[in-house]
Amino acid sequence: MKIVFLDVKTIGEDIDLSAYDELGEVVKYSFSSPEEVPARVTDADVIILNKVPVNEQTIGTAKNLKLVCVTATGTNILDKEYLDSKGIAWRNVAGYSTETVAQHTFAMLLFLLEKLRYYDDYVKEERYVNDVSFTHFAEHFTEIHGKTWGIIGLGAIGRRVAEIARAFGAKVIYYSASGAPAQEGYEQVDFETLLTQSDIISVHAPLNEHTEGLINSKAFKKMKSSCIFLNLGRGPIVDEQALYDALVRNQIAAAGLDVLCEEPMSADNPLVQFKDSKRLLITPHIAWASVEARTHLMEIIHGQVKDFFCLRSTFCLSLQFFCNLQSIFFCKV
Secondary structure (H helix, E strand, C coil): CEEEECCHHHCCCCCCCHHHHHCCEEEECCCCCCCCHHHHCCCCCEEEECCCCECHHHHCCCCCCCEEEECCCCCCCECHHHHHHCCCEEECCCCCCHHHHHHHHHHHHHHHHCCHHHHHHHHHCCCCCCCCCCCCCCCCCCCCCCCEEEEECCCHHHHHHHHHHHHCCCEEEEECCCCCCCCCCCEECCHHHHHHHCCEEEECCCCCCCCCCCECHHHHHHCCCCCEEEECCCHHHECHHHHHHHHHCCCCCEEEECCCCCCCCCCCCHHHHCCCCCCEEECCCCCCCCHHHHHHHHHHHHHHHHHHHHHHHHHHHHHHHHHHHHHHHHHHC
């Protein structure tokens, strides 16, 4: 069996992948452009990737391909109709990053809520040295306790964020863009109610026809001017120009983003021009990437590859055994 990693750098050099060597021949490419993929997958049985598009143009040359593994939850890079037509199986991974994304949500919130950039600068610039008072709180901050936290997307990550928010003493409400039935133990509200009542809004939804462009200029206008907005779902859920305008016009207090419409960030992204780190925090899509999460992710995929071929092997042996039985039976007859 030949296993090809098409963009192994997206997993990180610190993650031990030696267990894959036990499964067969392993070939690793740091990154692969769509143009480079056809030559790299010609004789692959398994390909493992994160952001490489999988369609007829990229894998049409793959004659032995049996399994495609995506090192992520989202599968919008896969042409599933094409894979089905060729009898190629695919796997993704859900649930591996719940804790780290929830943790990053609160890291972003606390950075913005408590004005930590300002206070760190205040000390590093030595303005606290020999100050007249033991304390300095010129940039006022408030508590999570007593606030209303609105969550868009109450999946595993959304529920974990809700649990921690409640531990801080926040009231949690949520909105389901897909119109899914209410989940027991959580207060489901309509979109407008979430926008107008929430002091903190965090997005943990997938990108689909219900969520693309959901947070637009109309949505920002309905938010409280004191609202802190966080997107840890998918970049295109938010209209970035509308977010820039909302920040410039003080329609919201602050925003934290771990995802963008285009990644890496493009030079013409309007948010490039907003330089106030006290009000805008952008991290380069790292919420999912704790050491523990990436290690767990690759352990899950290793298990998926192993189980897939073990199942195929078992099926083939069973089929051979059945055929042998048939042959013996007909010979006796």
